[in-house]
Amino acid sequence: MKIKPTSLLACVVSGLLVLTAVLSYNNFTRQWKDDLIIPSKHVTTVKWLSDYLPWLKGTRGDSRVFIIDSGVPGGTFGLLGGTHPDEQAGWMAAIILVEKLQLKSGKMVIIPHANNSAMTHSFPQEATPQFIHIPTDDGAVRVFRGGSRGTNPVDYWPDPEVFSHYQTGQKLSGEEVRNLNRNYPGRPDGQFTERVAHAIFKVLIDEGVDINLDLHEAWPEYPFVNAVGADQRASDIASLAALDLRMEGVEIGVEAVPKKFRGLSYRELSEYSNAMGLLAETPNASQGRIRGITDETLVIKGQDEFYVTATQLGRTFAKFDEHGWPLSKRVARHIALINALARTYTETYPEKPIEFENMPTYDELVDTPVGHFLNSPAAVAGN
Amino acid sequence: MTEFAHDAQMYHTAQIVLAGMTVCCLALWIVGRALFKVNIPLALNLFISAAVGAVVGGFGIPWRHLIEGPMYYIYINLVIFTALIMLQVMKENGQMEAIAWDILVCFRQRPFFLFMLLMLMVYFPGMVTGVGAAAVLSTGVIVAVILRAVGLPPLETGAMLAVWSTFGAAAPPVNLPALIISGGLNMPFDGFTQILLVLAVPPGLFAFWYLGYKYFKVITPEEINRILPVPQRAFLLQPYLPILTILVIFLAISFFPRQMPDLVSPLVFMIGALVAFASGRRINFFMASSRAMGGRLFGVVAVFFVVGSVVQVMTLTGVKGYLVISIFTLAAVSPVLLYLMMGFGIPLLGGTITHLGVSAVLAVPFAFALLTSNTIVIVSCLAMFCMMSQIIPPSALGGYTSQDVVGLPSYTPILKRCTVPALVAIGWTIVVMIFAKQFAEIFVPY
Structure with a gap:
């Protein structure tokens, strides 16, 4: 059957497209609304990225910056979650700290949704859940957006065929133009994602961040997983923290910054600011190519029989068994790493301490659903 | 739920x-x-x-998934549409015929150079769009006229177009599967140029030797003038202006990324279309655009969109993972099976979900399975396997369009004639893959 481009066909196709757009508008724009984050009383200031780069004001790229200042002089720890929003343990760990963390000394600067625009849509063909529902202890349900790996095309489109990193000319796949973690250090007048990257870079400069950790997750079949990447200046701290964690029974590798790969947070932010750069990865089956059914259950429970088989075939770098890698375990690893890094940083630079109080241990976190560590909307008024 | x-x-x-x-x-x-x-x-x-x-x-x-999946292909479809609008305008305003006339007059007695030039003509649109069908529907139309003029039967002409356009889409600078796979591996799309040429050019040369060389006959100037009108032009390069314009823009974007804003391919092609419109015989631009989007191309674009829905539903339901784990299980039996699964499994599945779909579904996991070798070579080889999908039914985007261009009633004979060049390309790719480290030493800059 040959289709001829008649006026009638054009009208029918156009009509169908308009109807589809109208019917699906609400479904897709639901993700544009910011997630509820209920900061603890220890959060001293809530700023926005637009406070550091005014151009972002009113855009989907604007995002909250939570500052917890102990009032006791010390070092400043920067924490990025949601660089890739489909790596849920990253932003979940950051949100838990915003809602629970207490500091004895030093300062913490947390951006749970580093690429907020990427929180507002799902990546085509990935079928990832649009929302994640987490019950809290009192039975309330906190709803978080699932998000995507890159900036929403509504904010930047089309991608070039080949993306060239502005500062170095490194060439990457075109869609990486919307990947925050390929755009550092960014530019104040660059394309959308470069501007977000620049705003984060400004946060690090203006808030005097000494050590910065970018929380990620990776496919179980990806070689850089269950590991912390560190720039040259942070390698000692990272190695000590990894040793600490191994003593607690948490196996974690330490990786150096890839020499030829540019635009990464832990490389560029470290090179262009005073902050030591680090990046952490936990295994997330809901991202991998081998995964089975893609839904909220996979994100939260992290169990996948296909990955069990893949491990048996030697195809994964993160070992998978029937228990999988639940969200609680992945968040536990991130928070345990943050704790260990702060501890080793304080030991290495005692004149700039960063000390936490009442931080849950790895064992407590790993055995408890993440909802336990979140504030209930009913218990706390407003955001 | x-x-x-x-x-x-x-x-x-x-x-x-x-x-x-x-x-x-x-x-x-x-x-x-x-x-x-x-x-x-x-x-x-x-x-x-x-x-x-x-x-x-x-x-x-799965309404959301059926709608969301196709969004991935909006851009590539725009590239195809705009490239073809430019080439359709060139076709209707006589510039294509003028170029064909020039080629025939200059190279009618030199078959090797003639075929090389024709190969380049078919390769070029695929090289800049990453889609073989775009080449067939644009320069392929005029190349078909030349091939027929120098003695090739319709069957061989169709097969030649199908395989050349397939291999051309694998050539640099834009190889869409390589871009998708390298993106999946979190690696830069850098250092691919030489190795992609190593993979894409030799099978093309083999194809012209195997399919076309023996049929070649020297054509007289009188015969050329009978087949094609003598070009009317104000100056020698007039028919070449649109192609030169887009070439200059693409080169400027590539070599001066800081000074030259990336105009993105659809806009560049539309500029080319306007230059063609202004520099050739007067035609109705809008009608030419309409014709460019009609017929087989409409179906090609529709298939691209729907592949997005299919892949997303396969991902949602676990079918994608099931296919991957099945292949890994089979491959575990023997490394030979692994290579065979890549060489044949990827093109066959790609025949249903296109070369772009199969890049995301199968090629990325295969790339992970071979990370111990040179990654740039491995990704390039996998991209080449994905490209072969373009001649495999039921989608056969390059194949069906070639059939349309030569006007044969069925695609099956063309597919049969494509088999040997396709097998040679697959075999060559497997050889490069096995000796990836050795090839990398010569053809990968780092």
Whole structure:
């Protein structure tokens, strides 16, 4: 059957497209609304990225910056979650700290949704859940957006065929133009994602961040997983923290910054600011190519029989068994790493301490659903 | 919504969905043939089959996924449309014929150079768009006229166009599967140029030797003037202005990324179309644009969109993972099977979900399985396997368009003539893959 481009066909196709757009508008724009984050009383200031780069004001790229200042002089720890929003343990760990963390000394600067625009849509063909529902202890349900790996095309489109990193000319796949973690250090007048990257870079400069950790997750079949990447200046701290964690029974590798790969947070932010750069990865089956059914259950429970088989075939770098890698375990690893890094940083630079109080241990976190560590909307008024 | 088990039950769910999709696809095809004596358009067939597969698997009608998946292909479809508008304008305003006339006059007695030039003409649109069908529908049309003029039968002409356009789409600078796979591996798309040429050019040379060389006959100037009108032009390069314009813009974007804003391909092609419109014989621009988008191209674009729906439903339901784990299981039996699965499994699946779909579904996991070798070479080889999908039915984007251009009633004879060049390309790619480290030492800059 040959289709001829008649006026009638054009009208029918156009009509169908308009109807589809109208019917699906609400479904897709639901993700544009910011997630509820209920900061603890220890959060001293809530700023926005637009406070550091005014151009972002009113855009989907604007995002909250939570500052917890102990009032006791010390070092400043920067924490990025949601660089890739489909790596849920990253932003979940950051949100838990915003809602629970207490500091004895030093300062913490947390951006749970580093690429907020990427929180507002799902990546085509990935079928990832649009929302994640987490019950809290009192039975309330906190709803978080699932998000995507890159900036929403509504904010930047089309991608070039080949993306060239502005500062170095490194060439990457075109869609990486919307990947925050390929755009550092960014530019104040660059394309959308470069501007977000620049705003984060400004946060690090203006808030005097000494050590910065970018929380990620990776496919179980990806070689850089269950590991912390560190720039040259942070390698000692990272190695000590990894040793600490191994003593607690948490196996974690330490990786150096890839020499030829540019635009990464832990490389560029470290090179262009005073902050030591680090990046952490936990295994997330809901991202991998081998995964089975893609839904909220996979994100939260992290169990996948296909990955069990893949491990048996030697195809994964993160070992998978029937228990999988639940969200609680992945968040536990991130928070345990943050704790260990702060501890080793304080030991290495005692004149700039960063000390936490009442931080849950790895064992407590790993055995408890993440909802336990979140504030209930009913218990706390407003955001 | 049902909560699905993520244990061994997933195998059954995936099998049910896959069976549902396959049965529906075949049933629609049979019903179309039996009741209406037509092939139901592939895009429509795949779209319905994807939805039916999800329903029988217990996922309901996955509206969001059916709509969201195609969004991935909006841009590439725009590239195809705009490139073809430019080339259609060039065709209708006589510039294409002028270029063909020049080539025939200059090279009518030198078959090697003639074929090389024709090969470059077919390669070029694929090189800049990453889609073989774009080459067939643009420069392919005029190359077909030249090939027929120098003695090639329609069958060989169609086969030549199909394989050249397929290999051309694999050549640098834009190789879409390589971009997708390298993106999946979190690696830069850098250092691919030479190795992609090593993979894409030799099979093209083989194809012209195998399919075309023996038929070549020297054509007289009188015969040329009978086939093609003598070009009317104000100056020598007039017919070449649109191509030179886009070439200059693309080169400026590539070599001066800081000074030259990336105008993105659709805009560059539209500039080329306007230059063509202004520099050739007067034609109706809008009617030419309309004709560019009609016919087979409309179906090609529709298939691209629907592949997005199919891949997303396959991902949702676990079919994608099931296919990957099945291949890994088979490959575990022997490394030979691994290479065979890549060389044949990728093109065959790509025949259904296109070269872009199969890049995301199968090629990325294969790349992970071979990370111990040189990654740039491995990604390039996998991209080449993906490209071969363009001649494999039911999608056969490059193949069907070639059939249209030469006007044969069936694609099957063309596919048969493509078999040897395709096998040579696959064999060559496997050789490069096995000796990836050695090839990398010579053809990968780092």
